[in-house]
Amino acid sequence: MTPTTQPTTSRPTTSTTGTETAAAPTPDAGRPASAETVTLAVLIGSVRSGRLGPTVTRWFTEELAGQDDVLLDVVDHAGTALDTGAGGPSDPAAEDANRAIGRRLAAADGFVVVTPEYNHSYPAALKQLIDSYRQEWYAKPVGFVSYGGQGGGLRAVEHLRGVFAEQHAVCIRDGVSLHGVGPADFVGGGVATDPRAGASARHMVGQLTWWALALRDARAVRPYQP
Numbered sequence: 001m002t003p004t005t006q007p008t009t010s011r012p013t014t015s016t017t018g019t020e021t022a023a024a025p026t027p028d029a030g031r032p033a034s035a036e037t038v039t040l041a042v043l044i045g046s047v048r049s050g051r052l053g054p055t056v057t058r059w060f061t062e063e064l065a066g067q068d069d070v071l072l073d074v075v076d077h078a079g080t081a082l083d084t085g086a087g088g089p090s091d092p093a094a095e096d097a098n099r100a101i102g103r104r105l106a107a108a109d110g111f112v113v114v115t116p117e118y119n120h121s122y123p124a125a126l127k128q129l130i131d132s133y134r135q136e137w138y139a140k141p142v143g144f145v146s147y148g149g150q151g152g153g154l155r156a157v158e159h160l161r162g163v164f165a166e167q168h169a170v171c172i173r174d175g176v177s178l179h180g181v182g183p184a185d186f187v188g189g190g191v192a193t194d195p196r197a198g199a200s201a202r203h204m205v206g207q208l209t210w211w212a213l214a215l216r217d218a219r220a221v222r223p224y225q226p
């Protein structure tokens, strides 16, 4: 595994299903926000069974544990039927789930997208999540934690930049890229074996926090006009 801070681009509990280690949905639930606190929604991009995404996400949230200026809300949309606006779900339970995710995205000051790379791009389910919401993304910053084979998920990140631009979101420069990772790189399901990965994560969140505060202040002064 080679973590890098790329120019391209708390505290969870766990449960394990098969090969998958799940991140807690809301590691900072109940912790009060303040004027200097930012809420970051951490989006798990992969939904397939046996996915590594929750393990990577848990590692990331563990790295941020104890950072009092950041509240993390892990959003895992696996199993949720999302509505892209093309027809819409007819199932009331699905509509409730859609609204619940929308409220959490709306409450966030910024986003961390944890994405693998599939066939040189990002997962289709992540596109579905992004397309299913609109103003929830407006004028908010996005940072990336990507992973995959030799490419470290960087091609997925580059493709996501254009998608988030269309949603009026602001993608930050630096991100975390984990090359060739597997479950063995995360001791006990949560700690990356390469310490440079943690430094990259904290650096990225530092930048993301700056943008989240700046854009939150700006939206308060002058509502964003898409």
Ligand SMILES: Cc1cc2nc3c(=O)[nH]c(=O)nc-3n(C[C@H](O)[C@H](O)[C@H](O)COP(=O)(O)O)c2cc1C
Pocket (backbone or CB within 6 Å): 046, 047, 048, 050, 051, 052, 053, 054, 116, 117, 118, 119, 120, 121, 147, 148, 149, 150, 151, 152, 153, 181
């Ligand atoms: C369908 C598929 C396509 C993949 N394509 C790529 C690829 O193009 N580049 C790469 O670096 N890794 C690729 N991989 C490896 C994944 O990025 C890696 O297995 C990652 O852990 C998958 O994330 P997940 O387990 O959370 O779904 C691919 C994996 C799958 C399942």
